[in-house]
Every structure is written in C-alpha cells, then in structure tokens.
Amino acid sequence: MHESRAFKTLRIVGLTLLTLFTVLPLYVMVISGLKPLRDVQGKFTWWPTTLTFRPYVDIWTTIPLGRYFMNSLIVSLAATAASVFLAILASYAVSRYRFRGREPFRVTVLSTQMFPGILFLLPLYLIFVNIGRLTGFPLVGTRTGLIITYLTFSLPFAIWMLVGYLDTIPRDLDEAAHVDGATPLQTLFRVILPSAAPGIAAVSIYSFMTAWGETLFASVMTNAQSTTLAIGLRQYSTQVNVYWNQLMAASIVVSIPVVLGFLLLQRFLVQGLTSGAVK
Amino acid sequence: MATTSSTRARTRQEPVGVERRPSGRGGRRRSLQPRYLPFLLLAPAVLFELLVHVIPMLAGVWMSFLKLTQFYLRRWTQAPSAGFGNYQVAFDLNGEVGRALMRSFGVTIAYSLASVALAWGLGMFGAVLLQGSFRGRGWLRTLLLVPYAMPVYAGVIVWKFMLDRDNGMVNTLLAQLHLTNGQTFWLLGGNAFVSTVVVSVWRLWPFALLTLMAGLQSIPNDVYEAASVDGANRWQQFRHFTLPMLHPVNQVLVLVLFLWTFNHFNVPYILFSQAVPPSADLLSIHIYNSSFITWNFGVGSAMSVLLLLFLLVVTAIYLLVTSRGSRERRPRGPLAPTATYRQDEESRDAEAARA
Numbered sequence: 023m024h025e026s027r028a029f030k031t032l033r034i035v036g037l038t039l040l041t042l043f044t045v046l047p048l049y050v051m052v053i054s055g056l057k058p059l060r061d062v063q064g065k066f067t068w069w070p071t072t073l074t075f076r077p078y079v080d081i082w083t084t085i086p087l088g089r090y091f092m093n094s095l096i097v098s099l100a101a102t103a104a105s106v107f108l109a110i111l112a113s114y115a116v117s118r119y120r121f122r123g124r125e126p127f128r129v130t131v132l133s134t135q136m137f138p139g140i141l142f143l144l145p146l147y148l149i150f151v152n153i154g155r156l157t158g159f160p161l162v163g164t165r166t167g168l169i170i171t172y173l174t175f176s177l178p179f180a181i182w183m184l185v186g187y188l189d190t191i192p193r194d195l196d197e198a199a200h201v202d203g204a205t206p207l208q209t210l211f212r213v214i215l216p217s218a219a220p221g222i223a224a225v226s227i228y229s230f231m232t233a234w235g236e237t238l239f240a241s242v243m244t245n246a247q248s249t250t251l252a253i254g255l256r257q258y259s260t261q262v263n264v265y266w267n268q269l270m271a272a273s274i275v276v277s278i279p280v281v282l283g284f285l286l287l288q289r290f291l292v293q294g295l296t297s298g299a300v301k
Numbered sequence: 302m303a304t305t306s307s308t309r310a311r312t313r314q315e316p317v318g319v320e321r322r323p324s325g326r327g328g329r330r331r332s333l334q335p336r337y338l339p340f341l342l343l344a345p346a347v348l349f350e351l352l353v354h355v356i357p358m359l360a361g362v363w364m365s366f367l368k369l370t371q372f373y374l375r376r377w378t379q380a381p382s383a384g385f386g387n388y389q390v391a392f393d394l395n396g397e398v399g400r401a402l403m404r405s406f407g408v409t410i411a412y413s414l415a416s417v418a419l420a421w422g423l424g425m426f427g428a429v430l431l432q433g434s435f436r437g438r439g440w441l442r443t444l445l446l447v448p449y450a451m452p453v454y455a456g457v458i459v460w461k462f463m464l465d466r467d468n469g470m471v472n473t474l475l476a477q478l479h480l481t482n483g484q485t486f487w488l489l490g491g492n493a494f495v496s497t498v499v500v501s502v503w504r505l506w507p508f509a510l511l512t513l514m515a516g517l518q519s520i521p522n523d524v525y526e527a528a529s530v531d532g533a534n535r536w537q538q539f540r541h542f543t544l545p546m547l548h549p550v551n552q553v554l555v556l557v558l559f560l561w562t563f564n565h566f567n568v569p570y571i572l573f574s575q576a577v578p579p580s581a582d583l584l585s586i587h588i589y590n591s592s593f594i595t596w597n598f599g600v601g602s603a604m605s606v607l608l609l610l611f612l613l614v615v616t617a618i619y620l621l622v623t624s625r626g627s628r629e630r631r632p633r634g635p636l637a638p639t640a641t642y643r644q645d646e647e648s649r650d651a652e653a654a655r656a
Contacts, residue, residue: 026534029535037430041445043503044447050462062462066469108345111346112342112345115342119338121340124339131350134350134354140564140566142361144601145361149356174352174353177349255458273459274455277452280451281447284446285443285450288443292514
C-alpha cells in the first residue's frame, strides 16, 4: 500500500510519543532499582551517583520476599492448572454439543466479568470461614482458599476463548476419531487438545496473570503465612522510610515471570482474542 | 448457569455440526454418546462458579437487607432484618453516607469515561500507526505491551514513586522543562483524579492496542487496495472501511474496558494506601473503605448491589444501542466493500485464527 509522506511523519511522531509514555515509567523502575538508598531519598535524578546491584540483594532480607514469591507462584500455578483443565472440559461441551442452556451458559459466563468483586468479597469470606468451621479445613488465610477463588476469576474468559478456539478446529477430526472407536473424552484429550495447544497456551498465561496480579481478595483472604506478592510488597514502606530503590527492584523481579510469559505467548493470545472474545 | 442445572433432566442433544454446517460436511448424527456428557463436562466449572460467584453474590444481595454490623458478623445468619433501610441510607442525599456515595459515583463515571476514551483512542491510534511493515515494528509492538503484561500492583507502585512530590520523576521532569516549579502534589486534591486516570490509561491502552491490532489483521488487504484504486485517502479509508469493519471488535472492547474501569480497585488502593482523596474515591474502594471502617456491611452490600444494578442497566442499554447502530453503519456507497464480507466474516476470522 502506498504511504504518503504525511502518514510516515505522523507514524514517527505518534509512535515516539506513545513509546515515551510507555517507557518512561519502565526507565524509572530500572534505573531506580540500581541506585543506592540515598539517591532515591532526595530529588529524582536520571542517573545514579553510583550504579549498584545492592537493592537486588537486599530485597530478599528486608522483607520475607522469598516466601511471598513462593506463595504467589504456588497459588498462581495451581489456579492456572485447575482453571485451564475445567475450561477445557466446559468449552469442549459448549463447542461440540448442543444442549438446553448452552446459550444462557455462554452469556452468563461472560457476564461474570461485570460483577463488582466488592459485592461478593465479604459473603465469600464469610462462606469460607463457615466451611472452615464445619469441615475443619481452613480456607481463609490459606493458599487453598486463594486458589479456589482465583481459578474462578479466569475461568469465564478462559471458557469463552477456548470455545472460540475449539470452534475453529474442524469437526472432521472428531468424526474420524469417532469412526476409529474413540470415546468423546479420548477424542478431546488425544485428538482435539494437541490441535488446540496455542489456545490453551493463551488461556494459561491469561489465568496466570490474573492470579499473579490480584489484590482485592488477597488483601482480605491472606494472613502472614499466606501473603502473596500483591500485598507483601507494601512492607517496603515503613513508618520512617520508603525503600524506593528496593521497591523498584522488587517490582522488576515480580514482573519478570509474567512479562516474559506474556510476551512469548502473546501471539496466541491475539489468536484467542480474535477467534473467541471478539466475535 | 442455574438454567443449565435446572434443565438437566430434559436434555436434547445433537452434534453442533448439524446447525453450523448446513452443507452437510461433518454433519452426520452421532450416536453412542451419553446424553448427560455435556453436563458432566460443564459440572466442575459450574460448581466452582456457583461457589465463588453466584452463591456469594446472592448472599450479598441478602446481606443488603440485614442490619449486619460488627456485632453480628460471626453469626450473620441471625442479624435482624433491615428491610430497605440500608438502601434508604445509601440513597439519602441529606445524610452523610448518601452524599459521599453520590460523589463517589460521579467520580467513578468521570474516571471510567476518561479512561476508556483515552485507552481506546491511544489504542486505535497506535494500531493504525503499526499497520503495514517497517523496521523494528515487531520489537516496538512488544515493548508497548509491557505495561499490560506487568502485574497491576507493580505498575501502580512505579507510578506512585514517579508522582511522589519530593522524590518523584514527574516533578523533576516538569521543573527541568520549566513547566512547573516542581512542587506539585500529584496525589492530593484534584490532581489525584488526573493521576489516577493517567495510571489506568498507561496500563489499559496496550490491551486496546492488542485487541485492535488483532481486529485490523482480520480485515482483508484487498479491501484497502480496492479503496486506494478508488482514490480514497488514509482518513477516508479509516472512516469508511476500517471503523465500520472494526465495529464488532469495538463493541466488545469498549464494553469490557468500561466494566473493568468502573470496578477498578487496584489503582486507587495501591496509589493512595489508606488515605484516598475524594477526587479519586472510586466506588469499589469507597465501598471497601466504608465497610471496613464503619463495620457496617449491610450498607456496604446495599451499595454493591446498586453498583451491580447500574452496570446491568448500562450494559443492556449499550448493547441495544450499539447493536442497532451496527446495522445502520454498514459501509455504503460506491466505496463500500462487497457485501459478502460481513456474511463471510465468521469463517474468515476462523481461517485467520487457524493460520
């Protein structure tokens, strides 16, 4: 397509501005994580007086960051695995079968996106407390409670996206498997799933990001032992001092797993969006 | 979901292929499959959604009719009924609670509209600029997506540092550019509103970019070629082809952005910790704070129910209006692409996703 000179200029100017807006905070984060404490306690400077990696060492001892990291990792991985597994089963049903309640199910699934979390935060907390009291299996203050909560957060969107993805896989595959004598579940796990791998990758990274970044429920449902990163990072600010350099270093460390995962898998996420959500 | 379980007994099950493929390809009727299989597959997902979303939400509605104070919290089932009392408190514009709620509602609307407009605008702008191929496009695209990929709290913490009056980058930058004296309080008073919007746009616009770029990719290239041959300039192409063809994408994108920002909790919660200034007192954090400060969860629940009702009504109206609009906004006139595109849309999208 022919591009006029004006459009090329607009592209350069526009993309430069958008990039500056995006990158400035990232620059502040990176450079401040390499500063000694005194550099972040006065006026902001664009370059440290001495470059140091100390903050990356200190973050692990100032607060129990390792424990929070493990908590977030366990909770996010478990919630992702469970959510993706449930979404695979549900989306296969929605994609391959017609049954009463199929359309209401699809609509209900997406409409959970609009529920204000604040509406079911307290009831859920009370329900979890009571389940714990009745069964002796504590859900509040444990990672299990968070896992159960988080898996349902990503489930609706995961189902929605996977249905869109499975719909693009030709039904001839099912037919062939059926002719060969495979049961529906065998068909799903041996024939359909391998073809849906990109969709599953996209859903997985989405679920993981959702769990890794959640704050509202983590602020109520965790205790000192099960604190996740979202809540734990606050402890770098104390009454007397804010360790901005360590806070920036820690922000980078906790961002790396999700940012890398997202950037590696974003191609599939886009496919998932076009085939599922945007239809 | 409730419908699903209640109709379990009256299952009528057919392969989807019959409906989807009238051509008959792959449309043979399947046998041997138990009727309850789809419900069995759905059951675990439905169960967890019931446990975490539906039941607590119904409980929340019920709680909004109770005098649920601190005293009754542990045995909330015995709390006395409040009738519509909690709603009266929330609606009473002469009372302090009602006035604060109304102000928070206004702030939230302004915040959502500003965030969605800016996030969508920047996303659309970026997506159009990133069309075509040029050196470094892939890298740039990846870089621009980083704020969305980061955990919310990490991104907001960085902004909190940047907006700090004494140690922050923003004041230093503005002073060095001789725009201000570098003493501005960005997290207090009216400035707090601007700051909150900027932070939320910074985080959200990459999502709009990602979605719109995907949408643009699904528009076939020959449409543009035909348009160029017909002498349409960039703006005309955008106005008459791109925008109408992106309508289904935009319809969902704008709605999702709106619902997200309207329920935003993270941004003010992390940006301001406990002391949220009135100008950034979004509904979610307002309800959260007023519940946990006054320990009156009945009123808090009533406010949450009102929030949900409002979102339901807005969503319904939005979908009605935009769906009707889409029929009128179909491309017309000599420059319009052939009508087959829309009919073929679904299959083409499917092909694009498979490719």
